[in-house]
Amino acid sequence: MTHNSEKEDYINELKGLATALEFTPAIHRVKMSNIHQICDSLPREELVMNLCDGSDIDGVPGPSVAAYLEKLTHPNVIGCDSLFIENTTTKNGMKEIFRQHLVSTPPGFPATRETDIAKEVDSWGMTYPLFVKISDSYGSVGLDDNSVCHDLEGLLAKCEELLKEFPNLTVEEFIDGQEYSILVSGNSRDENQTVIVYPPAERAFNKDLPRFKRFISFVRNWDEAQYAHQYAPVEDANDYNALQDLARRAYVSVSGNCYGRVDVRKRDVSGKFYVLEVNASCGLGKGSSSEFILNLAGQTTQDFFQILLANALKPSIEPSLSQTQLDLVAEPEELAEADDVVATSLPLIPPVIEEKVNKLIHHPSLATVPSPVMHVIVSAVLVDAESGIPDPEGKLALSYGKDVEYVSELEGIIRLIGFDPIVHLYHVDEVEKILSELNKESDLVFNACLGKDGLEVAEVMRKEGFKLTVGLNAQFFEESRNRRIVRDNLSKSRLPIPKGLVVKIEAGKVEANIANVEKAMVEQEFSFPVYAKPAIAQRQQEGIHSGRKIDSAEELRALFEGVVVDLPDELEWVVEEFVGGREFRVLVAGDARDPNADVIVFPPGAFDPKVVKSKSSGDLRAAVTASREGLDTGSATNEPVPTTGTETTNTNQTTSSFLQSLRRLSQNVLPKRSAATAANQQLSYSAMKVPQDLMLQMDIQDLARRAFVAVHGSCYGLVDVIKRDDEADESGYGGASGGGLVVLGVSGDVRFGENARAGTLLRLAGQDAGALWGWLVKRPVAA
CATH class of the missing domain: 3.30.470.20 (ATP-grasp fold, B domain)
Structure with a gap:
């Protein structure tokens, strides 16, 4: 049955297909005026292929043909039914x-x-x-x-x-x-x-x-x-x-x-x-x-x-014949007298045809088995006129997009472990509304947002009460982003941290702030150089937002003056002793809030700043800044494990007023950071040597686990540890190796993927993100 009565080529093609399938074709040219007449004349024992795909509205037969065939309960119809057609007739309805x-x-x-x-x-x-x-x-x-x-x-x-x-x-x-x-x-x-x-x-x-x-x-x-x-x-x-x-x-x-x-x-x-x-x-x-x-x-x-x-031609199983109902036991009902009804038998599929069809539908290019769904919330990124997007007409407004490379890698990992990812863009899609409509008991949700975005999404998920989530929860986001809270929690758990204090920088009181820092340095027995960083961690910290090594009170004064002018919302800073030594980064996974939950501590990746070359500073200060702010673009060295990986991070330019406040100092007083500089820096990880470093590795892993638990870590996080160069060993860790171990920080800003830092650490451990995620999705946690 077709409405294309004027297309003879199409009609002849249909006849040829029917003949090739060993059917005798009978073409019915349907119009709105003859639908009932043609449908009423169709023998019930014959196959009917309904190809009428009009809308009825324009006078071309479509939904009415399928609906009338259904009214007639014709048993052998091939074609879209009225529900499918009605649902797709209007674009607004769809x-x-x-x-x-x-x-x-x-x-x-x-x-x-x-x-x-x-x-x-x-x-x-x-x-x-x-x-x-x-x-x-x-x-x-x-x-x-x-x-x-x-x-x-x-x-x-x-x-x-x-x-x-x-x-x-x-x-x-x-x-x-x-x-x-x-x-x-x-x-x-x-x-x-x-x-x-x-x-x-x-x-x-x-x-x-x-x-x-x-x-x-x-x-x-x-x-x-x-x-x-x-x-x-x-x-x-x-x-x-x-x-x-x-x-x-x-x-x-x-x-x-x-x-x-x-x-x-x-x-x-x-x-x-x-x-x-x-x-x-x-x-x-x-x-x-x-x-x-x-x-x-x-x-x-x-x-x-x-x-x-x-x-x-495969008969559907009616709900009344489902296994559940077949298992029910009931008294037989008395058969009432009724007219004899002869059921029309569906034609049987010849075995040779069924075998051919089975081969066709198992072609590797076809998707036939739906996977369970994972909802992925990912931060949108602002796209501007300098993003390189062609706009010859000059008509594109500022818009948001997703970090295409990162999200593509995430989607690949999620499919690898057998889930279909549904990506929702935070700032673009109505994420809060979407989350409110999901099933809080059964839908699996992954919060892939980082930084402030991640915290906001986690708070919504906590408010909604999701039971099955992957990703950082709101508490871990809150605590890991606030370096003051991190220091407090680590200290309460008696974990070794750098000596230091939190400074509230105030306009007109910079000298008083400097005096407070110097007083604390005397009381806690540490001296310049120190390390200064904003108390609230920001994503992709660069320039004025980044932490930095400070060699003198003059440098610290310049920093504080710049903060007052350019960062009025970031006036709380952490100033702590600069601990020199060999740095390590540890990936930890699991739910530290649950005493019965598994927590995995992966082998540490050792960071060697000597392989980092900074074109801007002429020394290793930029490398130190990058490593301690988590900005590692790190490629793992070939020694001792032949595994490499590189992560690049977008940067923000320093503001002119802050740079002006620094020009009073010599060019090398503070490491200057720019997009070009970051792109040229590579922070290298290498696996620790076994058996030489085995005891040290075990100490670092134990310290990382305790630090992750101290800050109520959830899902995964990165712990930075340093083995001191000096002989101070107040920690009880690493003493046999000469210097003590110190926890520099714990971060929940973890990216997975081919070039991400977590991916590099996984490869050093002989694992990949798919293996870790396969483990995590079997252990979803409440938001």
Whole structure:
């Protein structure tokens, strides 16, 4: 059954497919006026393939055909049912379903003649350019180059034009980037059927097209198809998996059955995927995206129809026949007299065909088994005009995106351990609302945000009462970011820390602040050089935000004066003795709040500043600053373990007023930090030597475990330890090796991935992030 009565090539292709499958084709050309007549005439023992994919609204048969066949309870229908078709008929309806099922879709709203467009744009917080399309249409009707609107004037003009003819529009953010199509088949509501997700295909637009014309307008769809785009396979493995995951969830959300195509776009500035729509009964055959996708899976259109036939001819198990109900024991009911009913038997699938279908659906390119979901909250990063994003029209406003490389690595790790990651961007997506709608008892949530963002998300998760979480909890975020609290907790646990104090810097009282520091130095018996750092740790600390080695009271005075001018919100600083010696970093994992929980302490990574070359300072001070602020770009040396890794960190420029306050001093008084400098510094880790350092390694691991417990560590953290150069040994640790061990700090700002510092430490231990995460997800904790 088809409504394409005028397309003889299409009709002949359908006949050829039916004949190849050893069926005798009978083509029924359906119109709105003859739906009942044709459906009533169909013999119940014969197969019916319903290919009517209109909307009814435009006079082209679609939902009404499926609905009437269902009313007739025809037993042998192949095609999308009325529920799937109804759910995907309007773009506004689909968008609402996607939101309800947490399927990412472009921010947008429905628009009618009564809608205050400007008010809706503001209330949704939408960013230009925006895209306008007809809600109840298909085939790119109403789409032209003016559908992309760069300002309110253009938006109102396009809406006014379309509303003259069409009553319902969709206004959404234009997702500037690549476009993809993914074919999906199977009944998502039948647990006995396999939902098959085919390889994604990129709709690769002609590069000669201007950037904001790279979408399928009506003209480019029907008259310039060959010029406008071609299809290409998706080469990036992570994008490939992410597209299949998202397509499956979109298909299931709209109650997909039989088959459909999911259209997705990827925003260039963030790398995030957005579902545009799901097309039930999408086009099949020559020249379609489906033909290209099937070729990627090693299938032909004939193979695809054979799979659809096999699925359709497998009888579904009714709920009344489920195992639970079969096990119930009840008295037999008396049979009442009734008319004889002859059930129509479903045709049997020949064994040779069933064997062929089984081979087809086990092609390695197909995704057939859904994985459990993990919700991942990740910080968005601000994208500005200097980010290198091409903007020839100058129309892009400031926007947020995600740390594409880091999130891509995270998604890869999560898939490796058997979960489908759903990424939510903090600052972009309505994370608080999303979290409020998740199941607090059963949904698994990973807070991948760091620093202040991580604390805010953790507090929301704690407020909501999530039972299954991975990532730092709110308490560990609060305590590990505050160096004063860290020092207090370590001291209460009788752990060795550098001598020092917390200074509240006050405008006009810098001399008094210096005097307090010098007094404390006398009382605690330490002297310059000291190490100064903000009491509240900040992400990616550089320049004025970073800690630094201070050699004299004059340098400390210059620092305090700069802080008063440029950092009025960071007036509390820690000043502590500068402990010279060999530094180590230890990765610890587990929930230290639970006395019965496992805590893993990985082997320490030894840091050697001698391999670090700073182009700006001429000495090792910048290396010291970098190591103690956790800014290691570290590549692990080949001695003694041939394992390497490099982590780079974005930097902030120092403000001019602070630099002016330092120019009174000689050029080398304070290490100057810049993006170029950080990029050229490499902090190196190496594994400790065994058996020479075995006792020292055990002492460091024990100290790291106790430090992690002292600050109520959760999930994972990094502990920095130094073995003193001097002979002072008040700790009880490392005495046999000459100098005592001191805890420099504990941090929850841990990044996982190929080039992250935690990844480097894992590789030195012969492990990887996948192994650690496989261990962590089996031990989720309450927020």
